[in-house]
Amino acid sequence: MFEETTSYIYKQWKIMSRRPGELAWIFVYPFIGLLSIGIYAFFLITQGAPLDSILYVLVGVISWNFYDVSQRAITFGITLDIWSNCLRHSFAGNSRIRHFILGNSVFGLISSVLTFFLVAAAGLLVFGFNLFSAWLWLIPNLLIVFIFATGIGLMIDSLLISQSEKYMSLIWTMTGVIMIFSGVYYPASVLPAPMQAVSQILPTTHAINSMGILFRSRTIA
Amino acid sequence: MNAIEVSNLKKCFRSDKKCIWALKGIDLKIKKGEIFGLLGPNGAGKTTLIYILSTLLLPTSGTARVLGLDIEKGGDEIRKRTGLCFGGSFFYWDMTAREILEYYGRLYGVKNPERKKRIEYLIKNLGISKFSNKYFSDLSTGMRQKVAVAKSLINEPEVLFLDEPTAGLDVEVSIDVRNFIIDMIKERDMTVILTSHSLYEVEEMCRRVAIINRGNIVEEGDISDIKRKLRIPDVIHLYLDRYENIGFLRSIPGVKGVAVTDGVFISVDSGLKRLNSITKALKSRKFRIKDLEIKKASLEDVFLSVIGQRGPRHMLGEIWRENV
Ligand SMILES: Nc1ncnc2c1ncn2[C@@H]1O[C@H](COP(=O)(O)OP(=O)(O)OP(=O)(O)O)[C@@H](O)[C@H]1O
Ligand SMILES: [Mg+2]
Numbered sequence: 001m002f003e004e005t006t007s008y009i010y011k012q013w014k015i016m017s018r019r020p021g022e023l024a025w026i027f028v029y030p031f032i033g034l035l036s037i038g039i040y041a042f043f044l045i046t047q048g049a050p051l052d053s054i055l056y057v058l059v060g061v062i063s064w065n066f067y068d069v070s071q072r073a074i075t076f077g078i079t080l081d082i083w084s085n086c087l088r089h090s091f092a093g094n095s096r097i098r099h100f101i102l103g104n105s106v107f108g109l110i111s112s113v114l115t116f117f118l119v120a121a122a123g124l125l126v127f128g129f130n131l132f133s134a135w136l137w138l139i140p141n142l143l144i145v146f147i148f149a150t151g152i153g154l155m156i157d158s159l160l161i162s163q164s165e166k167y168m169s170l171i172w173t174m175t176g177v178i179m180i181f182s183g184v185y186y187p188a189s190v191l192p193a194p195m196q197a198v199s200q201i202l203p204t205t206h207a208i209n210s211m212g213i214l215f216r217s218r219t220i221a
Numbered sequence: 222m223n224a225i226e227v228s229n230l231k232k233c234f235r236s237d238k239k240c241i242w243a244l245k246g247i248d249l250k251i252k253k254g255e256i257f258g259l260l261g262p263n264g265a266g267k268t269t270l271i272y273i274l275s276t277l278l279l280p281t282s283g284t285a286r287v288l289g290l291d292i293e294k295g296g297d298e299i300r301k302r303t304g305l306c307f308g309g310s311f312f313y314w315d316m317t318a319r320e321i322l323e324y325y326g327r328l329y330g331v332k333n334p335e336r337k338k339r340i341e342y343l344i345k346n347l348g349i350s351k352f353s354n355k356y357f358s359d360l361s362t363g364m365r366q367k368v369a370v371a372k373s374l375i376n377e378p379e380v381l382f383l384d385e386p387t388a389g390l391d392v393e394v395s396i397d398v399r400n401f402i403i404d405m406i407k408e409r410d411m412t413v414i415l416t417s418h419s420l421y422e423v424e425e426m427c428r429r430v431a432i433i434n435r436g437n438i439v440e441e442g443d444i445s446d447i448k449r450k451l452r453i454p455d456v457i458h459l460y461l462d463r464y465e466n467i468g469f470l471r472s473i474p475g476v477k478g479v480a481v482t483d484g485v486f487i488s489v490d491s492g493l494k495r496l497n498s499i500t501k502a503l504k505s506r507k508f509r510i511k512d513l514e515i516k517k518a519s520l521e522d523v524f525l526s527v528i529g530q531r532g533p534r535h536m537l538g539e540i541w542r543e544n545v
Contacts, residue, residue, distance in 0.1 A: 007327030018315040085311040093328035094301040
């Protein structure tokens with residue numbers, strides 16, 4: 001059990017640590033999001049937008065990177081093999097689906113948590129906003145984001161294996177689509193009614209919303 | 222006890238609602254501890270059969286048992302107890318040879334310190350030491366193939382599937398790989414199924430073979446039995462002091478053809494059995510034999526004859542007869 005599960009973590013870590021493009025998921029992309037949307041929010045504030053707009057950015061970047069990095073781990077458990085042309089060897093092993101899910105999602109969780117700390121530290125330095133203060137409230141909500149991302153990732157995995165490798169692009173499009181519906185950088189209530197219907201059934205909408213509410217109430221208080 | 226039993230196994234690949242039958246009803250029994258050769262031209266269905274037996278593919282119909290386990294129900298157990306090696310295998314580009322073995326060792330649930338021991342053993346004995354810490358992307362074809370062989374043995378499999386394990390390798394590396402596998406088999410009670418386009422390799426490693434053509438087994442059994450059954454002649458090649466009036470050789474029992482070109486070629490049903498009577502007959506007519514060689518029918522001849530692509534080299538008896 002232990003060996004089979006850790007094999008996935010071992011593989012992902014070895015490969016990630018050697019590919020700058022993979023490390024960017026943790027060390028670069030989150031900050032691109034933070035800066036681009038953060039600067040945009042500042043611009044809006046100078047135009048008269050409320051000050052707490054910046055909170056949408058912080059909570060959004062934090063939660064969305066959590067989603068992204070978690071989904072990446074579970075889907076890359078398969079795509080790394082497809083890219084290296086060795087998928088058939090992965091099935092021939094002793095490991096079962098549960099090892100695959102556990103190993104890759106633990107890697108996802110570790111890398112998401114790392115991303116969280118980095119972005120939260122940046123938030124503290126740049127915006128002077130201490131996300132760590134509410135860690136007890138963050139944990140269950142980020143866990144929901146993580147579980148949902150892993151679930152979507154597994155769905156993409158099963159399409160990749162049972163249908164075709166063509167579904168690989170879903171890894172990137174699903175993230176984008178779910179992001180739009182989950183109200184990451186704005187309250188979901190601004191979405192048009194039909195979109196809200198979808199939005200309401202996504203657990204990410206509620207998790208992100210509840211983190212947002214907490215932080216906005218805190219700053220006001 | 223049979224390690225593998227296949228009965229009426231069929232596999233169709235669907236494309237555009239049409240069925241492409243890769244296997245059309247395979248029956249096969251492979252004993253424990255045997256090295257069994259699977260021969261066949263490109264597209265014959267060898268890899269498909271190996272995929273099904275290693276539970277990577279499901280058959281369309283028919284049944285197969287590996288180590289007594291049904292391939293459809295016992296997949297997990299079969300995967301755990303078998304090893305797989307393909308020619309031209311790829312692994313993760315930015316992992317080293319040693320790391321790749323470490324990864325698969327874990328994937329197969331091999332615990333330390335056993336895992337460490339096995340990895341060191343394979344690295345040492347397959348000649349991987351020199352490049353064990355190089356990235357896979359920087360390895361040559363031969364080095365990569367050695368890693369593939371090592372990977373297939375990391376779980377000490379009871380059944381080893383080798384699909385063209387030496388494809389693309391030079392002679393020296395092929396010999397290394399082959400010898401290592403042969404040694405491993407001697408050490409353990411391992412059953413091996415080998416497909417190869419090197420008939421020499423199959424002839425060297427296997428006693429029994431099956432020849433597959435277009436999804437059917439067209440011939441199966443001991444290589445020597447198949448040769449006998451197909452009556453593929455051996456050839457006795459003689460250099461004599463003269464070559465006039467040697468037509469009498471054709472009347473010797475077992476002789477199928479005689480031809481004089483560079484020396485005299487006598488095709489016979491069995492080289493060893495007929496050699497004595499031929500040399501006796503020649504000596505009694507005062508021929509002097511300067512040199513002599515028996516050319517046994519090769520697996521290549523069997524193969525070409527069975528798949529009906531062309532007559533084997535040694536079957537040229539007909540033409541030779543006209544020659545004399
Ligand atoms: N995934 C697939 N989809 C469709 N057809 C396939 C698939 N895999 C194999 N086939 C077909 O099945 C037949 C048998 O292929 P297979 O790979 O088993 O042959 P092979 O004996 O291993 O050949 P080779 O010596 O070239 O490796 C071929 O006609 C091939 O086109
Ligand atoms: Mg093949």
